Amino acid sequence: MVAAMQSRISGPRTGRPRSAEADAAILAATRAALVELGWSKLTLGDVATRAGVAKTTLYRRWAGKNELVVDAVAALFDELELPDRGTLAADIEGVVIQFAAVLARPETRSGLMAVLAESTRDDALRERIRTSVVDRQKRLVLEGRARAQVRGELPPEADASDAARSADLIFDMVAGAVVHRTLISAEPVDPPWVRDFTRVLLLGLAGAATGP
Amino acid sequence: MVAAMQSRISGPRTGRPRSAEADAAILAATRAALVELGWSKLTLGDVATRAGVAKTTLYRRWAGKNELVVDAVAALFDELELPDRGTLAADIEGVVIQFAAVLARPETRSGLMAVLAESTRDDALRERIRTSVVDRQKRLVLEGRARAQVRGELPPEADASDAARSADLIFDMVAGAVVHRTLISAEPVDPPWVRDFTRVLLLGLAGAATGP
Amino acid sequence: MVAAMQSRISGPRTGRPRSAEADAAILAATRAALVELGWSKLTLGDVATRAGVAKTTLYRRWAGKNELVVDAVAALFDELELPDRGTLAADIEGVVIQFAAVLARPETRSGLMAVLAESTRDDALRERIRTSVVDRQKRLVLEGRARAQVRGELPPEADASDAARSADLIFDMVAGAVVHRTLISAEPVDPPWVRDFTRVLLLGLAGAATGP
Amino acid sequence: MVAAMQSRISGPRTGRPRSAEADAAILAATRAALVELGWSKLTLGDVATRAGVAKTTLYRRWAGKNELVVDAVAALFDELELPDRGTLAADIEGVVIQFAAVLARPETRSGLMAVLAESTRDDALRERIRTSVVDRQKRLVLEGRARAQVRGELPPEADASDAARSADLIFDMVAGAVVHRTLISAEPVDPPWVRDFTRVLLLGLAGAATGP
DNA sequence: GCATAAACGAGACGGTACGTCAGGTCTTGAA
DNA sequence: TTCAAGACCTGACGTACCGTCTCGTTTATGC
Numbered sequence: 046m047v048a049a050m051q052s053r054i055s056g057p058r059t060g061r062p063r064s065a066e067a068d069a070a071i072l073a074a075t076r077a078a079l080v081e082l083g084w085s086k087l088t089l090g091d092v093a094t095r096a097g098v099a100k101t102t103l104y105r106r107w108a109g110k111n112e113l114v115v116d117a118v119a120a121l122f123d124e125l126e127l128p129d130r131g132t133l134a135a136d137i138e139g140v141v142i143q144f145a146a147v148l149a150r151p152e153t154r155s156g157l158m159a160v161l162a163e164s165t166r167d168d169a170l171r172e173r174i175r176t177s178v179v180d181r182q183k184r185l186v187l188e189g190r191a192r193a194q195v196r197g198e199l200p201p202e203a204d205a206s207d208a209a210r211s212a213d214l215i216f217d218m219v220a221g222a223v224v225h226r227t228l229i230s231a232e233p234v235d236p237p238w239v240r241d242f243t244r245v246l247l248l249g250l251a252g253a254a255t256g257p
Numbered sequence: 258m259v260a261a262m263q264s265r266i267s268g269p270r271t272g273r274p275r276s277a278e279a280d281a282a283i284l285a286a287t288r289a290a291l292v293e294l295g296w297s298k299l300t301l302g303d304v305a306t307r308a309g310v311a312k313t314t315l316y317r318r319w320a321g322k323n324e325l326v327v328d329a330v331a332a333l334f335d336e337l338e339l340p341d342r343g344t345l346a347a348d349i350e351g352v353v354i355q356f357a358a359v360l361a362r363p364e365t366r367s368g369l370m371a372v373l374a375e376s377t378r379d380d381a382l383r384e385r386i387r388t389s390v391v392d393r394q395k396r397l398v399l400e401g402r403a404r405a406q407v408r409g410e411l412p413p414e415a416d417a418s419d420a421a422r423s424a425d426l427i428f429d430m431v432a433g434a435v436v437h438r439t440l441i442s443a444e445p446v447d448p449p450w451v452r453d454f455t456r457v458l459l460l461g462l463a464g465a466a467t468g469p
Numbered sequence: 470m471v472a473a474m475q476s477r478i479s480g481p482r483t484g485r486p487r488s489a490e491a492d493a494a495i496l497a498a499t500r501a502a503l504v505e506l507g508w509s510k511l512t513l514g515d516v517a518t519r520a521g522v523a524k525t526t527l528y529r530r531w532a533g534k535n536e537l538v539v540d541a542v543a544a545l546f547d548e549l550e551l552p553d554r555g556t557l558a559a560d561i562e563g564v565v566i567q568f569a570a571v572l573a574r575p576e577t578r579s580g581l582m583a584v585l586a587e588s589t590r591d592d593a594l595r596e597r598i599r600t601s602v603v604d605r606q607k608r609l610v611l612e613g614r615a616r617a618q619v620r621g622e623l624p625p626e627a628d629a630s631d632a633a634r635s636a637d638l639i640f641d642m643v644a645g646a647v648v649h650r651t652l653i654s655a656e657p658v659d660p661p662w663v664r665d666f667t668r669v670l671l672l673g674l675a676g677a678a679t680g681p
Numbered sequence: 682m683v684a685a686m687q688s689r690i691s692g693p694r695t696g697r698p699r700s701a702e703a704d705a706a707i708l709a710a711t712r713a714a715l716v717e718l719g720w721s722k723l724t725l726g727d728v729a730t731r732a733g734v735a736k737t738t739l740y741r742r743w744a745g746k747n748e749l750v751v752d753a754v755a756a757l758f759d760e761l762e763l764p765d766r767g768t769l770a771a772d773i774e775g776v777v778i779q780f781a782a783v784l785a786r787p788e789t790r791s792g793l794m795a796v797l798a799e800s801t802r803d804d805a806l807r808e809r810i811r812t813s814v815v816d817r818q819k820r821l822v823l824e825g826r827a828r829a830q831v832r833g834e835l836p837p838e839a840d841a842s843d844a845a846r847s848a849d850l851i852f853d854m855v856a857g858a859v860v861h862r863t864l865i866s867a868e869p870v871d872p873p874w875v876r877d878f879t880r881v882l883l884l885g886l887a888g889a890a891t892g893p
Numbered sequence: 894g895c896a897t898a899a900a901c902g903a904g905a906c907g908g909t910a911c912g913t914c915a916g917g918t919c920t921t922g923a924a
Numbered sequence: 925t926t927c928a929a930g931a932c933c934t935g936a937c938g939t940a941c942c943g944t945c946t947c948g949t950t951t952a953t954g955c
Contacts, residue, residue, distance in 0.1 A: 060904030061946045067906085083378035088936060099907040104938070154377040161441060162370030165363075166295035171443060179441060214453050217438045218430065224441070225433030229373060229391060230425070231383060241426050241465075249461025253453075272925020273924070279927090300915055311928045316917065484899025485951045491901090507802035512941060523902045528943065575801075582798030585865060589790040590719035595867060603865060638877050641862045642854065648865070649857030653797060653815060654849070655807055665850050665889075673885025677877075696930030697920040703932090724910060735933045740912070 063106070070096040071103055075117035079152035084114065084159035111163050111170050114156045119177035121147055127185050133193040137243045140185050141223055145234035148227045158228055186216050200254050218246060275317075282308040283315055287329035291364035296326065296371035323375050323382050330368045331389035333359055339397050345405040349455045352397050353435055357446035360439045370440060398428050412466050430458060487529070494520040495527055499541035503576035508538065508583035535587050535594050542580045543601035545571055551609050557617040561667045564609050565647055569658035572651045582652055610640050624678050642670060699742075706732040707739055711753035715788035720750065720795035747799050747806050754792045755813035757783055763821050769829040773879045776821050777859055781870035784863045794864055822852050836890050854882060 074095035078087045089110060093100045107113040125143050130136050147153055157178070164171035190212065193199040202208035222242055226234055286307035290299045301322060305312045319325040337355050342348050359365055369390070376383035402424065405411040414420035434454055438446050498519035502511045513534060517524045531537040549567050554560050571577055581602070588595035614636065617623040626632035646666055650658050710731035714723045725746060729736045743749040761779050766772050783789055793814070800807035826848065829835040838844035858878055862870050 063905065085375055102906065155374060158370060158374035158377065162367060162374055163297060165366040165370065165440065210453065214450065214457065217442060218434045221433030221437030222430045225436060226429045228377065230429055238426065245426065245461035245465050248464030249457035252460030252464060253457050314927065483953055487900065509799060514941065526901065578801035579798060582794060582801065586791060586794030586798055587721055589794060589864065634877065638874065638881065641866055642858045645857030645861030646854045649860060650853045652801065654853055662850065669850065669885035669889050672888030673881035676884030676888060677881050699931065726910065738932065
């Protein structure tokens, strides 16, 4: 998506325009191939074939496997929402379950971890992942906290810097715990675990907020 | 190491014996190559050359890139310790910092994430990682908790099942937060973060232990 | 040229007419590219760019690389002439030197041999070469012989069939020797060689004409 | 052949030796592909497949299509011989017919001309062709002339330099005429043509030898 | 003078082959 | 039997051209 968008921003106004169908077909084919084959056995030639597209068409839009997979997986995270369930605890449980569900999908499991691994040596890729995937989920933390503060479940933040640090910490703790449980421990994120986790997290946050 | 050991279980007693130096040289070369090249550009041919060994020698001991990298990285985690720092908070801070230091190494960043990605589609590999890397760190949780219970900082567990569930949760939360902070957020695990994290975690655990 | 002409024979009478400049620019660009790159590295896209023309414009006129190169090279042969130098020997030497000069040009060397090679498997191409390049040079043989017969240097032919056969043989011998010397032996067609060759050829022809 | 030989001259004495069967299979497959497809549609991937060999094996021995085709075609010229037919005229006719037969083969027609075309821009290739193909046929001229001198059909050469120049000229004339007749005029080298050609050539040579 | 219709530039498109590279296996001779 | 060396087969890589196809634009003619 990102690639396609960028190419249109400063794109030429002459020549045959790029096919929008091709973009969609390639991303869908990429997700299908991730499900069937996993990241390491996914080949761009195969993706092109599945998409009914020539390899050159694929390379015209994405620089390589990593960029393609990031874009293919990023879309899956856009469906995360934070419906108002009435209490902070319920909100957290809701988002944890949704997040775990996305991570449990085979295309996410295999694709996301692999590009994260690659990103440790490729700053451009890391930035792309951060932009397309990670940072977009921080909104959930901010929204949930704001809602809880309206409800009086959490006190308002003292200053903006504290607020940002705290949001980052919460994000690391929530996303980290779910990622670890799902992808590393490879255990299910089932209701008991969610309840336990939410309880510990909320008590910790509450204590930290009122504490010294 | 594991591969080498296994091969000796039912190993031959005749012919030229395998070189022990080769094992060590290969693992060291693998770590060096991970640092320089990262997982995706690491090639077994190159590792063999660096180790001064033929490719056949390498394949005689490890089935492929993944197995080799797991063994090469696993050793790095064995150096984690839990020195008694007097309080549970200090103990947690200590292990978090150590853990983060190991994850921050380039050979771990790139190698570990990649094999974790592969493990999502390869049960044998997942088991190997769990055995060689993940489960070995749970001892730190168990040891720290036992020590805190002796000190009276935490109440004893009611029953064994609860104890196990709780240890798993703590492990997911600690390891998950550090992994996410280090490898995904790509932000430093610096003292302020460690302090904030430990504070939230401890308050949460304490609250959960005493509460209903 | 041929293509362009043909297209006009049954051409439409409406719509924008084809640009005559484009034809010339393309052929000139083709010759330039042949000089710089040789046949095998010449690409139609590059020729189009050099000519300041779109690829479609090129393909509208020529079916492919071979046809284009034939037309580009054919023009070079039209400059061959047979000025009357007074004797048959001098006439032959003159035409041999001219012919060698055309063959020695880089665009001819590389282009002509390549399309000849292609023509061994493509009858239409062979016919095109014969029409555009080869047969047009036979006129030199016929003209030279007629002139020599007028001068009394050669006897008149007994019958037309003999005359044709003999002209073909002379053509094969002259053109063959020059082509072989230039393109295969890759030795210069210098005055001593021309003198030697002409002497042997003339003595042979004279002997054959008078002999049994 | 040449490539294989060279690689063995300074070749290593360790490691698995190159397969001699592969060499032969590749050259045979190349000739077969030349017959079926011609030079321009011949692909190295297809040759490798026909030979039952990997592309890398092929590229380990030959630098590219041109080198491969030269070696594949060169072998065909080694079968030319000069059996003693009693007179110089008969000897020449014999070798002309043999030479024409080799050139008329589809693998030679298409392959040889193409590499000659390439050689006009590649000195190494020209040298290779000269060594592998062209110069080896000069022996026929030298042998035939020597035999004719023994028989008294031709006078002995005055000095070595003249002898060499004369041999080159004869070679250009014989080979050139046959090449032109076969590949360019695309007319058959049939007995009448051979007789006419031989007659003109011999009379010319005889006249030149005796004349001033 | 305005519609028609073809040619034009640009460049994306589906293909095919390229020459290279890595994975993993096999074959040699030496240790 | 292992080892170093290196050839081998397989299959993917990313690139280059091919010849075709859309686009929007230009330029003659003929109604």
